Amino acid sequence: MPSAPSVQEFAKSLGLKDPSLLHNQSLIGGKWVDAKSGRRFIVEDPSTGKLLCDAPEMDVEDADEAIAVALKAFDSFRKTTHRARARMLRKLNDLMIENREDIAKVIIAENGKPLWQSQELINVWRHTTACNLSFRDPSPFILPLTPQVAEGLAEVDYAATFIEWFSGEAERTYGATIPASNPANRIITIKQPIGVVAALCPWNLPIAMATRKVGAAIAAGCTTVVKPAGETPYSTLMLGELVSRAGIPDGVVNVLSSLETTPRLGEKFCVDPRVKKISLTGSTRVGKLLVKQSADTLKKLSLELGGNAPVIVYEDADLEKAAKGILVSKLRNGGQTCVSANRILVHRNIADALVKVMAGMIGSMVVGGGSDPKANIGPLISSRAVDKVKHHVEDAISGGAKVVWQYPSPLTGPQFSKGYFYPPTIVTGVNQSMQVWGEETFGPLAAITLFDSEQEAVKLANESKVGLGAYVFTKDMSKAMRTAEEIQTGMVGINTGMLSASESPFGGVNESGYGKEGSFMGIEEYLITKAITMDVS
Numbered sequence: 001m002p003s004a005p006s007v008q009e010f011a012k013s014l015g016l017k018d019p020s021l022l023h024n025q026s027l028i029g030g031k032w033v034d035a036k037s038g039r040r041f042i043v044e045d046p047s048t049g050k051l052l053c054d055a056p057e058m059d060v061e062d063a064d065e066a067i068a069v070a071l072k073a074f075d076s077f078r079k080t081t082h083r084a085r086a087r088m089l090r091k092l093n094d095l096m097i098e099n100r101e102d103i104a105k106v107i108i109a110e111n112g113k114p115l116w117q118s119q120e121l122i123n124v125w126r127h128t129t130a131c132n133l134s135f136r137d138p139s140p141f142i143l144p145l146t147p148q149v150a151e152g153l154a155e156v157d158y159a160a161t162f163i164e165w166f167s168g169e170a171e172r173t174y175g176a177t178i179p180a181s182n183p184a185n186r187i188i189t190i191k192q193p194i195g196v197v198a199a200l201c202p203w204n205l206p207i208a209m210a211t212r213k214v215g216a217a218i219a220a221g222c223t224t225v226v227k228p229a230g231e232t233p234y235s236t237l238m239l240g241e242l243v244s245r246a247g248i249p250d251g252v253v254n255v256l257s258s259l260e261t262t263p264r265l266g267e268k269f270c271v272d273p274r275v276k277k278i279s280l281t282g283s284t285r286v287g288k289l290l291v292k293q294s295a296d297t298l299k300k301l302s303l304e305l306g307g308n309a310p311v312i313v314y315e316d317a318d319l320e321k322a323a324k325g326i327l328v329s330k331l332r333n334g335g336q337t338c339v340s341a342n343r344i345l346v347h348r349n350i351a352d353a354l355v356k357v358m359a360g361m362i363g364s365m366v367v368g369g370g371s372d373p374k375a376n377i378g379p380l381i382s383s384r385a386v387d388k389v390k391h392h393v394e395d396a397i398s399g400g401a402k403v404v405w406q407y408p409s410p411l412t413g414p415q416f417s418k419g420y421f422y423p424p425t426i427v428t429g430v431n432q433s434m435q436v437w438g439e440e441t442f443g444p445l446a447a448i449t450l451f452d453s454e455q456e457a458v459k460l461a462n463e464s465k466v467g468l469g470a471y472v473f474t475k476d477m478s479k480a481m482r483t484a485e486e487i488q489t490g491m492v493g494i495n496t497g498m499l500s501a502s503e504s505p506f507g508g509v510n511e512s513g514y515g516k517e518g519s520f521m522g523i524e525e526y527l528i529t530k531a532i533t534m535d536v537s
């Protein structure tokens with residue numbers, strides 16, 4: 001294994017204000033530890049291929065210890081008051097915001113996060129609830145920061161909104177009083193924390209997906225073992241450090257880094273009866289595997305899995321608004337989110353005009369890596385991710401689709417030689433026989449299919465086994481509502497490309513999984529309802 005820079009070198013290379021926030025060890029019971037096996041793996045910057053640092057390859061025996069520690073911590077944590085937990089979360093939120101630039105720099109290094117810099121798109125983005133920049137900082141984009149840092153900041157702010165949101169929800173886990181049919185009886189329900197939770201997180205929004213789970217779990221009184229993706233462990237380990245600084249008791253949040261051993265850890269969480277719940281943001285394939293593996297322990301699962309988001313642009317849509325919405329959804333994180341626009345269904349009469357507006361907008365953006373201060377659209381996470389986009393484009397062309405626009409500058413030169421880049425591309429003439437129709441691309445490919453009627457558009461949109469996000473663009477609100485009601489997904493955006501917010505229930509239907517994250521519903525996933533019947537005669 002090549003040798004990676006030390007954690008001090010890594011922190012120095014990022015210019016962190018507080019290098020002690022950064023760790024390359026796992027966190028168990030408040031202690032920073034290595035894998036019992038001594039194994040480590042290396043993490044690289046996807047925009048340069050540069051080795052960033054290493055981290056422990058935690059294995060089943062480490063997970064066993066972390067679960068034991070979390071269970072012990074649960075004994076006392078479950079008895080803390082709701083108000084005390086709310087205060088802890090508020091402190092954690094404040095610490096995240098205080099350290100947002102350092103956290104952002106780490107996210108950018110490990111994830112290569114891009115930013116659309118076009119002022120118009122930023123305006124759309126800023127005013128969405130997905131990033132609370134407008135109240136956190138009235139002018140984030142005129143700070144002397146590179147665009148990538150701004151994108152990272154947006155994720156930190158989005159991540160912190162889950163902690164802040166659940167600090168409020170912690171105090172609102174109300175039970176019910178139920179009229180009893182037996183006059184001697186009184187029935188009430190109480191809500192109690194479910195127990196030890198395993199939180200399996202993805203690399204695309206490494207800290208936001210962790211806080212969406214951990215915030216709800218802490219609010220409910222649960223303890224957690226968090227498993228960040230192998231590609232992006234450091235921002236979650238930083239979260240672990242901030243959890244300790246916020247005074248949240250040791251063992252409440254444990255963080256295990258892993259790369260190759262991840263499937264073994266997933267199985268361990270499934271089969272271990274001490275783990276009462278698993279929350280996964282990941283692929284449908286992995287979700288199904290966890291369901292099978294946890295059948296014997298009948299584990300409660302929340303599964304936020306793959307999407308294949310349809311966008312319907314009706315003939316009467318405001319084209320500027322539709323183009324911005326599509327691009328906000330399509331290019332956020334380079335197209336690597338589970339709610340990224342995937343099948344763009346456009347009324348035949350406006351397709352050429354829409355492509356022109358979209359091309360104009362993307363054409364003003366710059367593809368590049370972290371070292372390029374002008375870059376708006378960054379790399380994908382890996383060479384496999386680039387191959388998938390390439391393959392979707394080639395497959396669509398061979399099926400008769402046409403590339404109608406592609407990012408004009410060739411992605412050559414030293415800044416692109418080692419990173420995982422793909423030029424943003426628009427294709428039209430996509431149909432159901434093509435791979436891009438059946439699976440999410442997770443990259444900067446806008447795949448357009450034409451339709452002629454509302455009925456046809458809805459039918460096409462519903463041709464998918466998964467159903468997470470969907471988008472509708474039209475000025476006719478009756479048509480928008482009809483469409484939103486008919487689309488088989490867990491979330492629909494009307495005239496917006498951004499669905500995500502801490503206060504909105506996030507989750508899908510069918511093979512996109514089950515359970516809701518965020519919102520007033522998110523905490524329920526971490527609670528059990530107990531009915532108490534009392535004879536008062």
Ligand SMILES: O=CCCC(=O)O
Nearest residue numbers: 204336337338339500
């Ligand atoms: O990729 C999954 C989550 C995306 C989001 O929270 O907006």
